[in-house]
Amino acid sequence: MVASIEDVARKAGVSIATVSRALRGLPDVAATTRDRVLSAASELNYVASPFAARLASGRTATIGLVVPFVNKWFFGEVIDTVESALRKAGFDLLLYNLGDADGRARFFELMPVRKRVDALLVASLVLTDEEFDQLTALDRPVGLLGLPRPGFLSSRIDDDASSRLAVQHLVSLGHRRIGLIGGDADDPMRFTPPLHRRDGYRAALADAGIEWRPELEVLGYFTPEGGAAAAERMLALPDPPTAFFAESDEMAYGALRTFRRSGLRVPEDVAIIGFDDQPLSEFFDLSTVHQPVAEQALDITLRLLATITGSTEADGGDAVLETEVVVRGSTDASRSVI
The missing domain is CATH 1.10.260.40 (lambda repressor-like DNA-binding domains)
Known part of the structure; x- marks a missing residue:
């Protein structure tokens, strides 16, 4: 007994x-x-x-994590990293998957985390001033993943600058007609990558003196199927792109399938670069932008824990982690491993 x-x-x-x-x-x-x-x-x-x-x-030993989706690679990596770090520290994870616009509105109206968590981590959401006010009213430490805000802890990459690097790589290879396979910047969930990566693409074109053509921007909705359809649509244009920038590796995978079915050689006939450097990207021989997803999630989690426990002096402010263009065979045949 x-x-x-x-x-x-x-x-x-x-x-x-x-x-x-x-x-x-x-x-x-x-x-x-x-x-x-x-x-x-x-x-x-x-x-x-x-x-x-x-x-x-007086503590719950629990940290809340708010994500717009759970069925996308980025957020799966974030959840896994945060949960592992909290478990090692003796803390629990309380996950809130918003799912859609109604779920988001309900969360910020009711704030179900109130009195249930010691801190809150919000991942990759573009928040309104009203939503920030709701978070401030919790009177708990709040961390932001992917978005800076004065007065809040944050950890992120520079999506705009990273996308510029990707497009600049294509420009350096001589491409002038560069298509964008993007996410929906008008998605009511308003998560950050579709906005910032599109801005980086357009800025890189302007830097190179390339006229922006709206027909060369097609939504791929962050899925392989969407990427395949977007590539097919742009290849059907009278003056199709010779290169593509996909805002995620998943969309690039779909575009590669379209190129193959169209009989196009990669990168001789058409080049493509993605974003994320997911584990499968090496097997697809895909050039991409490597972003340190786990490192971002771990950084903000450890700083939140330090703020709660006072075990060490918490490092506040905005942490911007470095990205890197990884060149593989989809843009440079000499780098191909296939």
């Missing part, structure tokens, strides 16, 4: 409150009493309830 705190109190000859204070190391317990309580707990193999300990400390 598992010993209870009442058993420890009876054996030590003290009250339950005294046992609780002694086991928590509070200073208002005499040394002899503390020794007696510790001895009784040891003899009975008493293990304190983690839930009770959390209540006594």
Whole structure:
């Protein structure tokens, strides 16, 4: 039979409150009493309830994570990294998948995390001022993944600058007709990559003196199927692109299938570069922008934990992690491994 705190109190000859204070190391317990309580707990193999300990400390030992989707690679990596870091620190993860615009509105209206978490991490959402006000009203530390905001901890990459590098790589190879396979910048979920990566694409064209052509921007909705359809649509143009920038590797995978079915050689007839550097990208021989997803998620999680526990001085502010263009066979035949 598992010993209870009442058993420890009876054996030590003290009250339950005294046992609780002694086991928590509070200073208002005499040394002899503390020794007696510790001895009784040891003899009975008493293990304190983690839930009770959390209540006594005034903390939940839980961090909330808000994501717009769970069925996309980026967010899967984030969830896995955050959960692992919290588990090692003795914290739990409370996940909120918004899913759609109604789920998002409901979350920020009700704020179901209130009194349930010690901190909140919001991943890759472009937030309104009203939503930021709701987060501030929680009176809990809040971390942002993918979006900076004064007064909040944040960790991210520079999507705009990283996309410029991708397009500049295509320009350096001599391409002037460069298509964009993008996400929906008008998506009501308003997550960050479709906005910033499109901006980087357009800026790189302007830097190179290339006129922007709206027909060379087609939505791929961050899926392989969408990427395949977007590439097919642009290849059907009278003056099709000779190169493509896909805002995610998944969309680039779909475009590669379209090129193959169209009888086009990659990169001799058409080149493509993606974004993310997912594990499969090396097998697809896909040039891409490597972004450190796990490193971003770990950075913001550890800083949130430091803020909560006070174990170390929390490093506040905005952390911007580096990205890198990884050149493979889809843009440079000499780099091909296939």
